[in-house]
Amino acid sequence: MSTRGERVRMVLCIAVLVALPFVLNNYWLGIANAIGIAAIGAIGLNILVGFTGQISLGQGGFLAVGAFTSALLAGRAGLPLPLAVAGAVVVTATAGAIVGLPALRLKGLYLAIATLAAQQIIEFTIRRWRWLTEGRGYLEAPPLGALGWRVQHAAFERTWYWVIVGAAALGAIVARNVFRTALGRSFMAVRDQETAAQAIGVNLTRAKLTAFALSSGYVGLAGALTAHYTEIVTWERYTLDISVTYVGMIIVGGLGCIAGSIYGAAFLMLVPPLLSALADAVRDTAPFLADQLPALQNAAVGVVIVLFLLFEPRGLDRLWRRVKEYVATWPRS
Amino acid sequence: MTQFIQLTVYGLSNGAVLALAALGFVLIYKATNVINFAQGEFLLVGAYAFYSAFVVLHLPAILAVAVGAAVAAALAAAIERLLLRPLIGQDPIAVIMVTIGLSAVLKAVVQIFYGTTPLEMPKLLPRGSVAILGAIVPTDRLVAIVVAAAVFAVFGAFFRWSRHGVAMRAVADDTQAALAQGISVNRISALAWAMAAASALIAGVLIGDIAEVSQNLAGFGLIVFPVVILGGLESVPGTIVGGAIIGLVSQYADGLSPGASQVAPFIVLVVILLVRPYGLFGQPRIERV
Numbered sequence A: 001m002s003t004r005g006e007r008v009r010m011v012l013c014i015a016v017l018v019a020l021p022f023v024l025n026n027y028w029l030g031i032a033n034a035i036g037i038a039a040i041g042a043i044g045l046n047i048l049v050g051f052t053g054q055i056s057l058g059q060g061g062f063l064a065v066g067a068f069t070s071a072l073l074a075g076r077a078g079l080p081l082p083l084a085v086a087g088a089v090v091v092t093a094t095a096g097a098i099v100g101l102p103a104l105r106l107k108g109l110y111l112a113i114a115t116l117a118a119q120q121i122i123e124f125t126i127r128r129w130r131w132l133t134e135g136r137g138y139l140e141a142p143p144l145g146a147l148g149w150r151v152q153h154a155a156f157e158r159t160w161y162w163v164i165v166g167a168a169a170l171g172a173i174v175a176r177n178v179f180r181t182a183l184g185r186s187f188m189a190v191r192d193q194e195t196a197a198q199a200i201g202v203n204l205t206r207a208k209l210t211a212f213a214l215s216s217g218y219v220g221l222a223g224a225l226t227a228h229y230t231e232i233v234t235w236e237r238y239t240l241d242i243s244v245t246y247v248g249m250i251i252v253g254g255l256g257c258i259a260g261s262i263y264g265a266a267f268l269m270l271v272p273p274l275l276s277a278l279a280d281a282v283r284d285t286a287p288f289l290a291d292q293l294p295a296l297q298n299a300a301v302g303v304v305i306v307l308f309l310l311f312e313p314r315g316l317d318r319l320w321r322r323v324k325e326y327v328a329t330w331p332r333s
Numbered sequence B: 001m002t003q004f005i006q007l008t009v010y011g012l013s014n015g016a017v018l019a020l021a022a023l024g025f026v027l028i029y030k031a032t033n034v035i036n037f038a039q040g041e042f043l044l045v046g047a048y049a050f051y052s053a054f055v056v057l058h059l060p061a062i063l064a065v066a067v068g069a070a071v072a073a074a075l076a077a078a079i080e081r082l083l084l085r086p087l088i089g090q091d092p093i094a095v096i097m098v099t100i101g102l103s104a105v106l107k108a109v110v111q112i113f114y115g116t117t118p119l120e121m122p123k124l125l126p127r128g129s130v131a132i133l134g135a136i137v138p139t140d141r142l143v144a145i146v147v148a149a150a151v152f153a154v155f156g157a158f159f160r161w162s163r164h165g166v167a168m169r170a171v172a173d174d175t176q177a178a179l180a181q182g183i184s185v186n187r188i189s190a191l192a193w194a195m196a197a198a199s200a201l202i203a204g205v206l207i208g209d210i211a212e213v214s215q216n217l218a219g220f221g222l223i224v225f226p227v228v229i230l231g232g233l234e235s236v237p238g239t240i241v242g243g244a245i246i247g248l249v250s251q252y253a254d255g256l257s258p259g260a261s262q263v264a265p266f267i268v269l270v271v272i273l274l275v276r277p278y279g280l281f282g283q284p285r286i287e288r289v
Helices: A004-023 A026-051 A059-076 A081-104 A108-128 A156-178 A182-192 A194-199 A204-230 A240-253 A258-281 A287-291 A293-311 A315-329 B002-032 B039-056 B061-087 B092-114 B139-161 B163-173 B175-180 B185-210 B215-231 B236-256 B264-275
Strands: A138-140 A232-234 B129-132 B135-138
Touching (some): A004 A156, A026 A059, A059 A138, A059 A232, A059 A240, A081 A108, A081 B264, A108 B092, A108 B215, A108 B264, A156 A204, A204 A232, A258 A315, A293 B061, B002 B135, B002 B139, B002 B163, B002 B185, B061 B092, B061 B185, B139 B185, B139 B236, B163 B175, B163 B185
């Protein structure tokens, strides 16, 4: 926030965010809300993968922990919704620290496989634990509300928009500032060179476990918000495919970059609705596209991940910087 | 007792298929140090390539296996050249993620061509059942074990006596030394990927014949991880032992509580990672903190 250009951009961003709910219809506002929730989850994953260098394929499982905890606390235990969401954040952070324990011994691909196992075990648990859903296979989550106020049906998406944007903005600011503290710097030291980090006095156990806990806290928040936003929690929403999509988001956006997490979340959440809009538009000339829409949407995520890794491994954030440099130095670039 | 014998046969036949899938995984890891998250999709692509040759094009079964294997091997070699080779020396996250992205693409391509409904194949393996110690077990599962054993024998002979097999072992042992001997590491990498696709094709055909050809075949790709971690990432014999153990454990778990086979392999995986991360036959050179 130091230069004039940055201040202007900040004001523009805020203006766009404030104007959006008055411009978009409910369909696109719903997509904006999904992007906001995904951005919170992606920031969380980026703290772990991008800033601390610990690969995780357990994102879907952590989202599920957050969603089920919040739905249970607000629904079955009858806690006020904000308290339930806070409880979900704490529980998911704890779960993250527990899953992070193997990270103290394992690195790289072994850690990826360990978190994959955690994802499978959590997925199996939420599918098969009858107490969780009382045998119905799904769990209802109470709708947004606090202190007697409840979200109105007519303004559903718009009300949620303010809640989600508020939470995402707060999350982004907190994450940004964490990386100015000694703790955040120790995460990056662990990522860059573990042995050197230890030599300069970084407590590896503490750094890794806090990174897992902090990251999972964000993911738990995203999961809890999803639960109350969709008002229903089912295991299908938290499979390994979701974990993969989230890792895709931070790769597309840029590893180790808070703004990148938001770009990546927006990009990958926009691909399926844009593809379906395209398929609708060319239904007459290219019926193939409409027929194969689900398969193409699945393929798109994979194609985007592969292309970014091959051609711009540092993601949209780097791409954006290059555009800015080009404009700044034009016509001499 | 009869149930125990049945579960054992089912477990061993699943284990044989898993071992074939894991064999491809280990070949790729040994030759190129890549963890292939798309191994299950190789099973899927292999089974559908065979299905196309056998059912759609009406080729004889043996020829269909050969055509399917050639297609799958060519595809895998192309993947190695276009996607993995540019990433040599990059961050492990990038390499892992490119194979994950690839798995999504392969699954979607199969979906575009064949949809999501399972396909029935005309049976290749003999139907019927035999009695072992009073337990009735299906013949096709026993034959699947024999076929897998034969494939392993062929691969073993290849590594023992073939020029290329010896070169592959040399590369796995010490890449620099192999280069100095004039072995083309690039060609060995492509060969490893092609062979992995071929062994996955046989696994895919076997399981497709026993059950059905469907998108669920890709799920085997995830159970490969418990197998290879248990056996040791660099160990070919480890895939046989690991496949058998994981196959048996999941069937016995299912016998105790139906459905538990989905999670039992991963519990074994976590335990192995915590106790002996390099597996039963792997080399203990995993980096510790």
